[in-house]
Amino acid sequence: MxxxxxxxxxxxxxxxxxxxxxxxxxxxxxxxxxxxxxxxxxxxxxxxxxxxxxxxxxxxxxxxxxxxxxxxxxKGGGCLLHANTLLEADFSTMKNLIQKLEKENDQLSPxxxxxxxxxxxxxxxxxxxxxxxxxxxxxxxxxxxxxxxxxxxxxxxxxxxxxxxxxxxxxxxxxxxxxxxxxxxxxxxxSGRGTLSYNMNIYFRANLKPYVEGHEFSICNINHSKATGTLVSINHNDDLWTFHVNFDPTRGEGLSDFPDERCIQLIRTAVGDPKLDVEIISVLPWEAAxxxxxxxxxxxxxxxxxxxxxxxxxxxxxxxxxxxxxxxxxxxxxxxxxxxxxxxxxxxxxxxxxxxxHFTTEQAGLIANTGQLNMVSKKVSKAPVTSNNHVIMRYQYRSSAVIAEHTDSESNLSPYVEQLDGKPGTRAPHLWLEQNGQPISTIDLFHKNYVLLADEHSTWAYAAQYVSGELNLPIDMFTIGHIGNLQDPENQWHKTYQVPAGGAVLIRPDGFVAWRSCQIENSTEILSSVIRQLLSLEK
Missing domain, CATH: 3.50.50.60 (FAD/NAD(P)-binding domain)
Structure with missing residues (x-):
């Protein structure tokens, strides 16, 4: 070998x-x-x-x-529908699941x-x-x-x-x-709540345009007694869909119980068209857990x-x-x-x-409990967080790779924050700045090296250069101001990152805030100590 x-x-x-x-x-x-x-x-x-x-x-x-x-x-991305069969669907009852996320997005991301x-x-x-x-x-x-x-x-x-x-x-x-x-x-x-359901994912091609054109949706829960499941759009242009139905392995059910003939019958029943031409592409079992x-x-x-x-x-x-x-x-x-x-x-x-x-899986489970999808049965429980962006964007890390602030006490250990404002352990806020006369999001500054953001004329630029050489660690330094290498025409960076004039924010290579400082003096000594701690170099 x-x-x-x-x-x-x-x-x-x-x-x-x-x-x-x-x-x-x-x-x-x-x-x-x-x-x-x-x-x-x-x-x-x-x-x-x-x-x-x-x-x-x-x-x-x-x-x-x-x-x-x-x-x-x-078309129809994020829209949810409930119906006995697709043919009987009342499209006026469709709900848009992502509308709130889209409204929040402009403030959160480029x-x-x-x-x-x-x-x-x-x-x-x-x-x-x-x-x-x-x-x-x-x-x-x-x-x-x-x-x-x-x-x-x-x-x-x-x-x-x-x-x-x-x-x-x-x-x-x-x-x-x-x-x-x-x-x-x-x-x-x-560990965790465990299995919620076992499902068969039937991937198929069928021309459903006569039923959905002009009323495109993302998900349609089918409530027919002989074909209860969830119909999911995959590609409206190519007539591709999946249909998810439960199965019970404790009764010996499995993939072999879903030959093409049975899958086609389930889909025809769910759609409400007994003569629908259906091509089964693949069938895949999966566990909702x-x-x-x-x-x-x-x-x-x-x-x-x-x-x-x-x-x-x-x-x-x-x-x-x-x-x-x-x-x-x-x-x-x-x-x-x-x-x-x-x-x-x-x-x-x-x-x-x-x-x-743990936070993410819990929230996915709580959303499932609301009965959003037929593939997971509805259960009474506490409500999920008000916005999926809390799960996608606003979670907070706590570890030795983050230097927490004194206000982040043990009594307030929520897994997420309500606002992204430069708090250590959270994803660095998105803010439009200018570089060489062109708009640039702060998000696009954070992708490979540690990044230090500070005001122009501050001592932090020298500190970053010195510590970078001392530790043989690339540090991208950006000064923000009228003559800095980044301009802030709306004067929003101090407010967005909750840092006072003369302070600095250190961002990790993954775009999460590692440390935030309000101090101006002893910047080189402070930054050296901070980065050593973040990289586990201080014993």
């Missing part, structure tokens, strides 16, 4: 695994992705890239590609999400990785692995030829899905995406949460592999993402 050595091995080449590899490449870290299937997903699966995920993809110039790929769902399905998203990510000379290998599976203090030794196999090779990686990322074999091999249990892994890290192995947390599709948080996992982990692995941070920094991945995952 051949033996290869590399910094990071990613097992699982789906939405989350590919995103993580792309984020690592942005930090100049080589990785290898292995995926057991022959290519990217042929099933839509996740059906939307939210605003925060779109922000994370902006540095790769693939935003427009993602939007073009999702254009087929633009971009907006897209209804792009996973089968269309993965090829975009794959191309972006390959353009950066990334290594993605399909039809390859993990056979076994061991780890020690130096790294992870994995045996991988080509599923077609049976050829095996040994790969030594300094770190391994498990992006191998809900039934993660790596998680199971590590003995990691999952609220579960979070008890550990996201064991030694040099990390769990991301569905391997780390499961949630129902309500809210559209699942795939996007996995993308955020990969983004959080990528910059930390890069810092450790480059020697600019101590290995202890990696411990903050589980601390930060596990807490957020």
């Amino acid at each position: 051949e033996k290869q050595q590399l910094p990071v091995l990613i097992v699982g080449g789906g939405l989350v695994g590919l995103s993580t590899a792309l984020f690592l490449s942005h930090h100049d870290i080589t990785s290898r992705v292995i995926e057991r299937h022959r290519g990217t997903s042929i099933h839509p699966k996740a059906r939307g890239i939210n605003t925060r995920s779109m922000e994370l993809f902006r540095p790769f110039q693939i935003e427009e590609q993602i939007r073009v790929a999702g254009a087929g769902l633009n 971009t907006i999400g897209s209804f792009t399905t996973q089968d269309l998203m993965e090829p975009i990510l794959l191309q972006a990785i390959q353009e950066r000379q990334g290594d993605v290998q399909f039809n390859m599976e993990l056979v076994s692995f061991t780890q020690d203090e130096r790294g992870v030794t994995a045996i991988v196999q080509n599923r077609e030829t049976g050829t095996r090779e040994t790969v030594f990686a300094q770190y391994l990322i498990a992006a191998d899905g809900a039934n993660s074999r790596i998680r199971q091999a590590l003995g990691i249990q999952m 609220v579960k979070v892994a008890d550990h996201f890290q064991v030694g040099r192995i990390f769990l991301v995406g569905d391997a780390a947390h499961l949630m129902p599709p309500t809210g559209g948080f699942g795939g996007n949460s996995g993308i955020a996992d990969g983004h959080n982990l990528a910059w930390k692995l890069a810092a450790v592999l480059k020697g600019t941070a101590a290995p202890e920094l990696l411990n903050t991945y589980e601390i930060e993402r596990k807490t957020v995952s």
